[in-house]
Amino acid sequence: MTRKQIIQHIKKKKSYLCIGLDSDITKIPRHLLKYKNPILEFNKQIIDATHDLCVAYKPNIAFYELYGSKGWQTLEKTIAHIPSGIFKLADAKRGDIGNTSNMYAKAFLENMDFDAITVAPYMGEDSIKPFLEIKNKWVIVLGLTSNQGSKDFQFLKSNKKPIYQHVIEKCMQYGSPENMMFVIGATHEEVFRDIREFCPNHFFLVPGVGAQGGDLHKLSQFGCNNDVGLMVNATRSIIYASPEKDFAEKAREEALSLRKIMRLYI
Amino acid sequence: MTRKQIIQHIKKKKSYLCIGLDSDITKIPRHLLKYKNPILEFNKQIIDATHDLCVAYKPNIAFYELYGSKGWQTLEKTIAHIPSGIFKLADAKRGDIGNTSNMYAKAFLENMDFDAITVAPYMGEDSIKPFLEIKNKWVIVLGLTSNQGSKDFQFLKSNKKPIYQHVIEKCMQYGSPENMMFVIGATHEEVFRDIREFCPNHFFLVPGVGAQGGDLHKLSQFGCNNDVGLMVNATRSIIYASPEKDFAEKAREEALSLRKIMRLYI
Numbered sequence: 001m002t003r004k005q006i007i008q009h010i011k012k013k014k015s016y017l018c019i020g021l022d023s024d025i026t027k028i029p030r031h032l033l034k035y036k037n038p039i040l041e042f043n044k045q046i047i048d049a050t051h052d053l054c055v056a057y058k059p060n061i062a063f064y065e066l067y068g069s070k071g072w073q074t075l076e077k078t079i080a081h082i083p084s085g086i087f088k089l090a091d092a093k094r095g096d097i098g099n100t101s102n103m104y105a106k107a108f109l110e111n112m113d114f115d116a117i118t119v120a121p122y123m124g125e126d127s128i129k130p131f132l133e134i135k136n137k138w139v140i141v142l143g144l145t146s147n148q149g150s151k152d153f154q155f156l157k158s159n160k161k162p163i164y165q166h167v168i169e170k171c172m173q174y175g176s177p178e179n180m181m182f183v184i185g186a187t188h189e190e191v192f193r194d195i196r197e198f199c200p201n202h203f204f205l206v207p208g209v210g211a212q213g214g215d216l217h218k219l220s221q222f223g224c225n226n227d228v229g230l231m232v233n234a235t236r237s238i239i240y241a242s243p244e245k246d247f248a249e250k251a252r253e254e255a256l257s258l259r260k261i262m263r264l265y266i
Numbered sequence: 267m268t269r270k271q272i273i274q275h276i277k278k279k280k281s282y283l284c285i286g287l288d289s290d291i292t293k294i295p296r297h298l299l300k301y302k303n304p305i306l307e308f309n310k311q312i313i314d315a316t317h318d319l320c321v322a323y324k325p326n327i328a329f330y331e332l333y334g335s336k337g338w339q340t341l342e343k344t345i346a347h348i349p350s351g352i353f354k355l356a357d358a359k360r361g362d363i364g365n366t367s368n369m370y371a372k373a374f375l376e377n378m379d380f381d382a383i384t385v386a387p388y389m390g391e392d393s394i395k396p397f398l399e400i401k402n403k404w405v406i407v408l409g410l411t412s413n414q415g416s417k418d419f420q421f422l423k424s425n426k427k428p429i430y431q432h433v434i435e436k437c438m439q440y441g442s443p444e445n446m447m448f449v450i451g452a453t454h455e456e457v458f459r460d461i462r463e464f465c466p467n468h469f470f471l472v473p474g475v476g477a478q479g480g481d482l483h484k485l486s487q488f489g490c491n492n493d494v495g496l497m498v499n500a501t502r503s504i505i506y507a508s509p510e511k512d513f514a515e516k517a518r519e520e521a522l523s524l525r526k527i528m529r530l531y532i
Binding site: 091093094122 | 332
């Protein structure tokens with residue numbers, strides 16, 4: 001999917017919502033356990049109920065790897081169920097030496113037809129570039145993450161700049177706003193404005209709204225650029241909005257309430 | 267596997283060799299393509315020919331994910347083929363927020379029965395701790411990697427210390443020498459001595475010998491501690507030692523020649 005197409009979808013749907021599919025057998029409604037593949041059924045019903053309100057789905061690969069080869073089958077079938085025109089994002093946080101990153105790139109962006117994959121930057125250039133070689137696909141580099149542990153290393157300063165800024169600025173030399181995004185956690189609204197100063201054009205994938213407590217208004221005010229420039233992810237607040245039979249309906253309500261705010265910024 | 271057991275195996279086998287199983291369909295001998303699962307057959311023959319010479323096998327997960335659910339089946343069957351008493355190391359370089367790292371920990375250290383998993387440190391504390399909660403299992407944190415891109419961020423200095431030192435010192439607060447190792451690339455022999463000064467007791471997993479050019483003598487001189495304290499990995503130089511029918515025999519010869527050097531340091 002090209003940047004132009006992403007922006008078109010955002011404007012058409014009046015939404016820059018990404019829905020995380022971190023589907024956990026211990027958290028999905030009990031009545032689904034009668035299905036042969038409860039997680040797949042859960043994902044399908046969530047997708048059916050929300051696909052007109054979001055521009056992206058983001059399965060978290062850990063939740064599928066947990067079940068080994070069977071989990072991968074669930075992942076493959078989930079991807080196949082996502083309607084065309086929706087950005088399919090593998091939240092995998094991979095990153096390895098060049099020849100290995102090349103394998104991960106093929107696995108997710110070619111063989112599984114994801115549009116994008118999240119990548120961890122610690123290993124630098126050759127861990128990132130192989131993902132950029134596949135046309136119309138995206139690498140989404142961890143810049144500033146939403147979790148508590150982000151404070152351990154990402155805020156360390158080197159030459160008066162935090163490490164996350166070094167990461168973003170260096171990676172901007174490798175990828176362009178047409179094939180690279182950055183993860184910027186919603187829990188750090190206070191630095192969104194600073195980051196937009198040195199990274200004005202790239203899209204940001206923003207996790208941390210909802211269960212993690214990020215404020216959609218603030219991050220939209222400080223994070224949007226002329227092309228919107230944001231995909232804001234919510235997971236638990238949407239997919240686990242209800243533990244009952246009405247889970248898909250309640251998920252839709254949650255997505256609608258986020259979109260209501262997003263309309264203000266498009 | 268406990269630290270004590272690892273050291274016993276190293277002393278008994280006179281080897282601290284780890285063999286990487288980055289098995290690539292385009293690189294394995296042609297005659298194996300007639301098998302139903304050529305990569306599994308390749309792995310089995312490599313394991314059968316080398317298991318008395320090494321203390322660990324390290325499948326690189328990317329090479330299995332490339333084939334989706336089928337690749338995971340190959341990985342599961344490969345693990346099942348490794349004899350007991352050998353350290354099974356998932357080179358996965360995972361790392362995510364706490365609840366997700368917890369899933370990866372279960373996937374690799376419980377469901378698949380790996381002894382250890384490599385983890386990327388960028389996301390800090392909660393991306394690492396969940397892996398430490400499983401008894402007699404290991405987390406192997408990326409400290410200083412062997413690749414070219416390691417120069418991008420790992421050598422940046424903050425408070426006069428390189429980032430890799432911040433990572434290692436901080437992670438030493440989370441894990442002990444009984445459940446945490448660090449990846450230190452063989453291509454940085456010049457800093458092995460420095461790293462041993464602030465991290466004397468932990469085991470190091472050392473990639474980069476062989477195809478990547480690291481010097482086994484130097485890194486053993488500077489990297490060994492009283493408990494040996496090293497697992498040195500070689501992959502391509504061993505598993506692709508020959509593209510012919512004698513590949514397993516030649517792999518054994520390569521492993522033998524590395525062990526010959528290792529005997530000097532045990």
